[in-house]
Amino acid sequence: MAQEITIIGAGFAALTAIREIRKSDKDIKITLIAPKAEFIFLPSLIWIPSGQRTGDDLRINLDAFFKKHNIHFFAGSVTAIQDVGRTVITDNGEIKNDALIIASGGRFIKKLPGIEHAITICEGIEAAEKMRDKIKAMDGGTITLGFGGNPKEPSAMRGGPMFELLFGLDTQLRQEDRRDKFKLIFFSPAPKPGARLGENAVKGILKQMKTRGIETHLGHKMKHFTENKVTTEGGEIDTDLIIFMPGMTGPSFAANTEMPLSPGGLIQSNMNCEVEGFEHCYVAGDAGSFPGPDWKPKQAHMADLQAEAAAKNLLDGLKGKAATHTFKYELACIIDSNDKGTLAFRNEKRTITIPPCRLLHYVKKGFEWNYLRAYRNP
Incomplete structure (x- = not known):
């Protein structure tokens, strides 16, 4: 058979x-x-x-x-x-x-009280379009962006996309000449968000936030969201829009x-x-x-x-043969900011970080084009 x-x-x-x-x-x-x-x-x-x-x-x-x-x-x-x-x-x-x-x-783990007030962009195209439309309709205000994890599964989190959204939004608002009308706040229960990317990457990410005028609220466990507040054990943050990536x-x-x-x-x-x-x-x-x-x-x-x-x-x-094939652990991430990219690479032998440059933005777009060729034109 x-x-x-x-x-x-x-x-x-x-x-x-x-x-x-x-x-x-x-x-x-x-x-x-x-x-x-x-x-x-x-x-x-x-x-x-x-x-x-x-x-x-x-x-x-x-x-x-x-x-x-x-x-x-x-x-x-x-x-x-x-x-x-x-x-x-x-x-x-x-x-x-x-x-x-x-x-x-x-x-995604949707147990945090009030999480229905947040947009989780990795849920798909509809969520990304909702974020686009809400920001377009805003004349100004506070936008909070953050991510959480799964305490029982530390690897089950999506931090990279949130850094990209954060830096990309800053770039977008500057290009639209609207940045002065918005406050951007990044929050995370981790005191050093993005630690899996390596120590140099974390330093670079936090430096970018400071350079871009992005406020931070780090190291405090989240308690709940409302339509206009992010509440953590370290206090409350008033907000007009919450972009949040839960653990998985x-x-x-x-x-x-x-x-x-x-x-x-x-x-x-x-x-x-x-x-x-x-x-x-x-x-x-x-x-x-x-x-x-x-x-x-x-x-x-x-x-x-x-x-x-x-x-x-x-x-x-x-065929009756024993399993012999394994995979290598390799973290490869270009943290894009809509006009530049930061490379974070890590395997079991080395960790590499390349600071923001315009070339890496186009490398990321080139990778997308090349990857999708197999499915657009099989």
Whole structure:
């Protein structure tokens, strides 16, 4: 009987897994489960508020990509995984498999009281457009931007995009000759936000905030939001708009599986991207909790590296071979400010920081163009 692979998700890890599998096997059946046959290039959401990108620039229809790679697309949202991984339950029916890759991404923790008053831009295009429209309609005022984490899963946070939004907004308002009408305040429970980027990067980020006239409220645990206030254990901040990135946890269906979960609610994996105790089950990207250094990142680049290892081990596993492929930890981030970029790179051997320069802004845009070529013109 022909073997069948199921992939959950249509983001970075899922699509990279498809490309990696098809390098070695052109015929094995692959079913991809996602609500829509589209890919959203999330890293470029930061450019929507300034108008450098629109939603349509970042929304890629995957029909042609799926056709080229002989992928069966199944429209649905996963609600559970049963039979030791062999059955995926969705709101549109069940899918059986011989091997499974979970690449669904995680979800944001929305437990902070009043969080409905904040915009979380990484939730997608609609959130980025909401931020754009609100700022455009403001004549002035205070905008607060910050991020939190998952105390039980320190790696499950998205800090980089918030620095980009902060610096990008400062640049945007200056270009619009409106900066003097706005107060920008950055808040975080971390006394040194962005520590995973390395000490020099943190110093550079805080220096940029000071140079740009951005106020800070650091090292205080958040208590709640209202429409016009950010309240922390260190006091209250009056605000007219809150942009906030909560910490992350596992996908909503994670609790409806028998798979091991980390204390932070992510699916537990080893360095081979295997869900231990579940044969031919793998996880890549934000859905997974992996062993590694305390600075390990949650970003698209990391998801791609994990997906490559997961795909190779899956194909070997179906042939009866042991998993031997691992991934390297590598943090690669250009913190963009709409006209310049700061490079933060880190692996297990070195940490590199390059101060803001115009070239890196165009490098980031060039990377976007090159990455999306495979999906726009498969």
